[in-house]
Amino acid sequence: MAQFERGLMWFRRDLRIDDNAALSEALLQCEALFCVFIFDADILASLPPDDRRVSFIHDSVSGLAHDLQAAGGGLIVRHAAACKAIPELARLLKVDVVYAGRDYEPQACKRDDQVSSALQREGRSFVLCKDQVIFEKNELLNGENRPYRVFTPYKNAWLKALPAMIPSVVSALPLSRLVPVPAHVAQPCELEDMGFTRPDHPIVIAAGSRGAQALFVDFLLRLDAYHQSRDFPALKGPSYLSVHLRFGTISIRQLVREAFQSMAAGSAGAATWLSELIWRDFYFMILYHFPHVTETCFKPEYESISWESGPEADCCFEAWCTGKTGFPIVDAAMRQLNQTGYMHNRLRMIAASFLTKDLGIDWRRGERYFAMTLNDFDLAANNGGWQWAASTGCDAQPYFRIFNPVEQSRKFDAQGRFIRRYIPELAGLSDKDIHAPWLTPKKALKDAGIELGSTYPPPIVDHASARKVALARYGIIRN
């Protein structure tokens, strides 16, 4: 027996029908269910017109609309401020309830509070369902009944609690309750209508849940080798599913189910990959319990660090952003980001370490740049990753653990294959020389057609001295 007569499913970061917690619940509780996606004008206003992510979302929304139509329903699409548009639409459609997947970002929580009160003022309900994560809020607490701050014990508790949390079978949904888009609410919502254009270099990953499933199937063939290949940016090691997880075109439960089963069957690759998925849950949890991390260091004492600022620092930051630091692995990483919107995880650590430790620039500036450029940008994971690298976060690497960009390059791109891909002007250097052109004999440079300072920049800092400066900068924490 359904609880409500008419309902509205509001899709946000869960652009799929399969294994969608809020949609499942809405279908079970409503006799008739409308569906909507809002291109939130409040968010879109700050994005450039050719933002890759907007066209990816647009494609994914089209796919979702198609899937809903095929099931006998439909997707209402709007370009508006969501906090107003949802209550208005609820009134127009005379629904009793609005369902959505819960969002843990502070701004989204605020928006959902507004939507909730606006709906309740008119006697409608607003139901948020856990969908983005496996464990949320207080579902995993430590012995003192407090949120975990260290990853390893969190992971152990997570793994122990998992079997009870994940349902192994998804029951069939009453899709016949889906309602098509009523003629009087249909509106055109093409990219151009919203002031956006298709980017010259769109996200290369296929959008929509169909794109996600194809990618997942392909990754499963490589899963067992994940732990061996994932750290080498020249290899096809990662799942590349992050952008799909970001927009919910694939379900985290589906991924975890697969990873857990393979791990139980003895796959070391699956165990390592599952650990990465747990990191994702961990950072969602941290953001939920400690929302101050969006503005300040998780560890308050790290706020007393004085970062480099002024024209010289601005110049260094610019060089970092554009991939002109003179450190090939860092520059290749940043050029991959700028050209594709993706950066390999190992390179994210190297680039973040370089900005904060070698250049002494505030992690928040790097975080903001990644937020603008990463296809898979997610506040919780991006903030967690940056604070980890900057040593300011919970369970961060100790501040004295400083990456040497040349050592990292030699270790993880030994043949320079990745560097050559993104810095073709260095391609002529030998495998040995390509990691540090400034140490290369003059003749070898000349033979490779390189002139430091004109074809490729000299190193922007001396790592050994930058390291000492960083230790002194962070040393203030000890006193």
Added chain:
DNA sequence: TGAAATGTTGGGGCG
């Protein structure tokens, strides 16, 4: 999910 600095050991060259 470091790397540098420092300490220790042992083989080999050499007088």
Added chain:
DNA sequence: ACGCCCCAACATTTC
């Protein structure tokens, strides 16, 4: 054969 030195290789400590 022996002591001495050098230094690579490895281990431990430190940041």
